[in-house]
Amino acid sequence: MVKKKEMAVLLVAAITLGMMSGCGSKTGAGSAEGDTVTINLYQNKSEIADPLQKVADAYTKEHPNVKINVESIQGNDYNTNLKAKLMGNNAVDIFALGDNITNMMDYVEDLSAEPWVKNAVDGSIDDVTVDGKVYGLPVSVEGYGLVYNKEIFKDAGIDASTLTSYDAIDKAFADLQEQIDSGKLKDKYPQLEAVEDYAAKETWIPGLHTLNVPLSCEYKSATELRNSDELGLKYADSLKALLDLETKYTPSRNDLSKLNAVDYSTEIGGGLAIERIAVVQQGNWIGPELKGIDEKTANKMGMLPIPTKGVKEDCISVGISIHWCVNKQSDEKVKVAAKDFLNWLFQSDEGKQLVVNELGFVPAFKNYEGIEISDPLSQEVKRYIDAGKTTSWVMGGFPSGFEPKAAADFQGYFSGEYSFDDMISHLKADFKELKKS
Incomplete structure (x- = not known):
């Protein structure tokens, strides 16, 4: 190849x-x-x-x-x-x-x-x-980060243009959750119950996209990862921080096991599209579906970075x-x-x-000269690309069958079956086992 x-x-x-x-x-x-x-x-x-x-x-x-x-x-x-x-x-x-x-x-x-x-x-x-x-x-070309409702953030007095680091995003999410809990935004957004949701039931969300974030800072390409006999996970601490960021402002924050029942439809059609939540880890591929449900809401979408804390924080993940x-x-x-x-x-x-x-x-x-991108989230992907604020999709280097195993490891962590360190050990063991097969 x-x-x-x-x-x-x-x-x-x-x-x-x-x-x-x-x-x-x-x-x-x-x-x-x-x-x-x-x-x-x-x-x-x-x-x-x-x-x-x-x-x-x-x-x-x-x-x-x-x-x-x-x-x-x-x-x-x-x-x-x-x-x-x-x-x-x-x-x-x-x-x-x-x-x-x-x-x-x-x-x-x-x-x-x-x-x-x-x-x-x-x-x-x-x-x-x-x-x-x-x-x-x-x-x-697709890119994913933290897709957010720009109007909700604006009405909450949060300047999204300043959210270029892990700490800034975390602080903004905490602020927004406090405003939701206090009822400050209820008149305009009666269904809004939490900042975000996380569809852990979908194997590709934790097992591919979330895991790819720290790995893309460790491996230069999918080929490099594919040629590796072991999964490094050099930035495991940053993965822990990302999972905290993406789960502690969800409706399931007091019982993360409930995330394992959240699927794509709940997160998008039953969440972002009806303004029950304001943020999801997703990419520009959700644009057509949002548009089909509510074009007005679809046009409110923007994309925040998906940060690898302490490594690369103002980037989205982009690839084919x-x-x-x-x-x-x-x-x-x-x-x-x-x-x-x-x-x-x-x-x-x-x-x-x-x-x-x-x-x-x-x-x-x-x-494709002269053809303007009309989808708001695809425009956001182009903006990050133009600014050089991207990391690669190295997840294509996972061995066959790794996605469902990795997702099960994440789900085991959310359910409390084992600790975060145990999850990391399972991820490494699953990768090594599949490389041998």
Whole structure:
């Protein structure tokens, strides 16, 4: 596999060059005109399920001989279900890569000759490149931090622009929680019960994103972590501080075991979107879902840093979350149509607008000149990138199967089953065991 470049290169190329340079594009790989084909797209971002179906409908309107079925599943069971579908010969023609590419070589089509490849930003396809061949399309540049309701903070008299350190964020959260508890904000925000919530039930939230924060200050890239036989966790104390920050202002602050029952829907649709809470650890991918629930509330969102205390405090985590692959075992005419759809979506003038404005993505391609990002949270990600205040996604270097084990370790800590030091020991042991398997 090609060695992954520094994320800084990815970010500069994705935004600075991506919005300013490049040339117009057109779809390639043929559109299979004249053939009636059905493309089954299986992906793991349920928050874009509705807008993605709209995108698919826009393509099929131009290509009436093609039908696209979009199936979306959230989180924990995606990898298992995908492999079951592929091994069981259930129809999957485009799928989100949710695991190490080397585990999927029997099912990934070589996409090296596709027109979009030359426009992919540096570093964005390294994790899906094997022996010089490209097997996956980078869907978007994504970033996560502490997403917050700017209006609630403003009404509480908190200047969010000053919240650039762990201590400043902690102090502001304490201030806001005190105002909530005193009833000061109740008239305007009758449902507001706590500063934040933390969806510990979702394995990817603690097991990937939270754990990635201190690790991204220890490892330079996913490749470096992948090549390590042991999990260092040099900044375990900073991880403890982050967990404290993210849990002691939740409705479950007096019984953290209750966090293990909080899922994504509770946190977003039943929390942030209805202003029951003001902060969540999430990224720009939640924009389309918030917009679908309440566009006015969606437009209030901003992003605070997710701090590694004492190390890097004024940063968000940024990377390529997923790649879309074409199933090489699909029928040839379906593969032709699938490739054409991907080129149309990410490289045609109409598709680019849909990528940015309908799906809310920050493009991972250099030729999006003149297209303005409209989603508030994607704008925030771009702001941090432009300021150079980012850390990388090294979690792609976790061994297969580590996510659920790591999440269970966090959940054991929240439930009181064992101490924080025990949790760290479990994380290291699980990593080492899976590396051997």
